Amino acid sequence: MTITTSLAGSKKAFALSVLEGLQRTPKQISSKYFYDENGDRLFQQIMRMPSYYLTDSEYEIFDLQKEAILRQLGDRPFDLIELGAGDGLKTKVLLRHLSQKGVSFKYRPVDISSSVLDTLQTSLREELPNLEVAPLHGEYFQVLEELQQLGDHQKKVIFFLGANIGNLTREESQSFLSRLNDLLSPGDMLLLGVDLKKDPAIILEAYNDAEGITAAFNLNLLHRINRELDGNFEVEHFKHWETYNPLSGETKSYIISKVQQEVEIGAISSIIHFDAWEAIEVELSQKYSVEEVESLAKKSGFRLVKNFFDSSRYFIDSLWIKQ
Template sequence: MPLVELHKEPDGSDNKAAFAKDVNEGLSKKAKSLSSRYFYDSRGSQLFQDIMALPEYYLTRCEFEVLTDQKEAIATHVGAEGFFHLIDLGAGDALKTKILLRELSEQQRSFDYVPVDISGHAMQQLTQRLRQELPQVQVQAVVGEYFKALEWLQENKSERKVVLFLGSNIGNFNPDESLAFLKVIRSYLGSGDKLLMGMDLRKEPKTILRAYDDASGVTAAFNLNLLRRINEELGGNFDLQQFSHYASYDPQAGAMRSYLLSRRKQEVHIEALNKKFTFGAWEAIHTENSHKYSLEQARELGQATNFSIESVFLDKNEYFADILFAVD
């Protein structure tokens, strides 16, 4: 089936304007910041693939373990009530989702697969690969933002929905944002619908810190790639050698935070903004949060957004959970 395109920017101008606007707002604040949404250009995406293969980065391995070891139970839970749309928010290459697609097919569950991603290229590639690898699965890829895709589904598809939000993406939101995000997701779901969401759990702080500050420096390169993007796309003159990656973990808040530190007092000009920004020696630019949850916090988050927990699927070390939330 052809892609459903809810997000069209053929010349990239809207993307560039949004990028410039967000950079200007973030670097103009007293406590400077850059949005983590801009990590993922082509180089950033490749660097993140490299991060996932690092020995320190436990998150991806743990979720693969959960999905591989408990795929039968997960497929039974989501597929027991008849036909459903399996909606994969931020599908990318669907590497983890394919574990469930194969299991659902083997169990002969009645469903179709609706991957959602902002990248039309990624969705075109995924559709082609699934046509070859899992021709029995009906695929309708949607290009667009999560909420626009859910709105389109609500208007065009009346059957039951199972939403996937895998990885630890919910952790990138602060507590208020995660609450708001899940409330919007819930508003598009009805009785019998479900949400399978990945959540990185609280654990020994050094284990978490190593995952975001690896010995080989791949995470540092990933963080610094934000400045390279500004240089290449907005005409910035950041000297990447004069900034360094810094990661810290607050065990009380359960918050992993990443920064870029200016190694000296310096001034940076960004041509697209026609503006200069001054950085003090060791001034920080905040780039990412990654919140870690306890299972009790997950239950409370579900209650606050009118979800109930149907089942919790854990890896053997209980580092990571895929939690199945239900709509009563």
């Protein structure tokens, strides 16, 4: 059964975050709110699009280098804690290999979306019935801190894959990884999936598909506000827009109001004004160079063990250890 940590206030947190974000200039809402049941389904479609190279790249790394990754994890039994696990599509390649090789570990997927955790657990029961799975429903640090308070001294291997780290700014990533380091013990490890800087056309194509799946994924945020927070967004009056800055490595998704309009959101008792062509920033997908990844490891108190690249060098899974 999924352990639901103190998420009773999750709807309230969503409402407060929307209120605060839509009162800012420029307007901003966190991409973590993309993932309701509909958002999870749309993201799974995105992962199957050939243009969304991130999935294929990381899948290839795990498929071709699973034994090399296993060799670096050491002999002690461990808890494999995956932050933002999603549907576990790629992780299952490693889970299957570790299980086949008789490695002693428990899998603890963490996700803010309960629906995706349920899907993951059901599929693992069928595909890997002997794997010990203990899902944790909640936000990354809320869950990690609760685990620490339980005084769990088992070795931890943290997976933070799929370039989830890219949703944080560089500064936020640095403090996120330092805070993670503080919660770990010497010998604990982190496998971090990071999307690398590359041809800007390839990056833009990944977030701007012609079929409009990414647009539907992003605009689902407005549908979610309508459904859960009693909003009256007329979604057809908004559009998805994507940019990539090759200097900073920032890929940004915006929702843009096509007309001047007022939107009422009942749960926060607010009427929000939009100018024509006013934008809400909804997602950052930060791209890094290899040197920047190595510097992140050092500055957050980890030692880099090994970098695993895909054959196109589009993506990196970087394995770090807490000293």
